[in-house]
Amino acid sequence: MSREYEVSFPVKGDNFEDAGKVSVEIKRLLKGHGITGDILRRAAIATYESEVNIISYAQQGNINVRVTDDSISINIQDRGPGITDIEQAMKQGYSTANDRIREMGFGAGMGLFNIKNCSDSFEILSEINKGTLLKILINR
Amino acid sequence: MNLTLLTEKLNLEVRCCKDKLDREVSGGYMGDLLSDVMANSKKDDVWITCQSHQNVVAVSVLKEHAGIILVLGKEPDTDTIERASQEGIPLLVTDLPGFEIAGRLYDLITV
Ligand SMILES: Nc1ncnc2c1ncn2[C@@H]1O[C@H](COP(=O)(O)OP(=O)(O)OP(=O)(O)O)[C@@H](O)[C@H]1O
Ligand SMILES: [Mg+2]
Numbered sequence: 001m002s003r004e005y006e007v008s009f010p011v012k013g014d015n016f017e018d019a020g021k022v023s024v025e026i027k028r029l030l031k032g033h034g035i036t037g038d039i040l041r042r043a044a045i046a047t048y049e050s051e052v053n054i055i056s057y058a059q060q061g062n063i064n065v066r067v068t069d070d071s072i073s074i075n076i077q078d079r080g081p082g083i084t085d086i087e088q089a090m091k092q093g094y095s096t097a098n099d100r101i102r103e104m105g106f107g108a109g110m111g112l113f114n115i116k117n118c119s120d121s122f123e124i125l126s127e128i129n130k131g132t133l134l135k136i137l138i139n140r
Numbered sequence: 141m142n143l144t145l146l147t148e149k150l151n152l153e154v155r156c157c158k159d160k161l162d163r164e165v166s167g168g169y170m171g172d173l174l175s176d177v178m179a180n181s182k183k184d185d186v187w188i189t190c191q192s193h194q195n196v197v198a199v200s201v202l203k204e205h206a207g208i209i210l211v212l213g214k215e216p217d218t219d220t221i222e223r224a225s226q227e228g229i230p231l232l233v234t235d236l237p238g239f240e241i242a243g244r245l246y247d248l249i250t251v
Binding site for chain 2 (some may be wrong): 015016017018019021023024028044045048050052103104105106107108110111114
């Protein structure tokens with residue numbers, strides 16, 4: 001059966017109480033659409049890290065997931081400060097997270113690195129003081 | 141090994157999801173950095189941590205952990221218990237430090 005599927009969820013900045021809720025919902029939906037195993041695991045990590053980055057650094061954002069017969073494409077767009085040096089942000093261990101964020105166990109500087117590891121293709125587009133767009137592609 | 145037996149052997153106290161302790165445990169992961177745990181823990185692991193706030197629950201749901209062990213006498217926040225109950229993630233607590241729990245767990249699971 002070939003069926004395309006697309007969903008979008010808004011994510012509010014600084015809303016740490018709900019951190020991960022959108023990703024849990026997306027994982028459920030993907031599972032319901034027959035996505036399992038390593039592909040599901042990678043999609044879950046990529047959405048979670050992106051969701052937490054919106055909450056940690058941006059004012060608001062949106063996670064869009066599109067499933068086709070041969071791929072899952074996840075686009076995460078936010079309105080926020082943008083990323084000045086993308087290469088540096090991608091490095092494991094680099095983080096600008098404040099103490100409050102670190103106290104909750106975020107801010108290891110691993111999120112973007114993890115997303116890249118889980119993606120077959122990964123692109124970051126960012127504009128200072130406007131926002132950031134992550135384009136993640138996972139082949140099925 | 142399931143969580144019921146593990147709870148007995150490690151002398152853990154159960155803070156939620158008593159009805160979910162038949163869950164099988166196949167390994168463990170210890171960490172307090174959420175993106176480390178996201179990247180490196182596995183399905184059916186029990187997660188050993190001292191993070192007691194509610195964000196741990198989403199991580200365990202997404203990674204399909206068997207449960208969470210809070211160490212060093214840390215008690216889960218009320219929100220954490222609420223969310224873990226909704227999601228069916230058992231929360232277990234101990235006064236022991238992570239190193240000791242990890243060591244004992246390793247012996248129980250791999251021997
Ligand atoms: N959406 C974003 N908007 C603005 N800056 C961002 C965004 N995402 C990441 N960054 C910047 O890139 C850095 C690295 O992000 P990354 O997700 O890799 O690590 P972290 O969020 O600091 O820690 P971790 O994800 O391990 O909890 C962040 O500290 C932040 O400075
Ligand atoms: Mg991050």
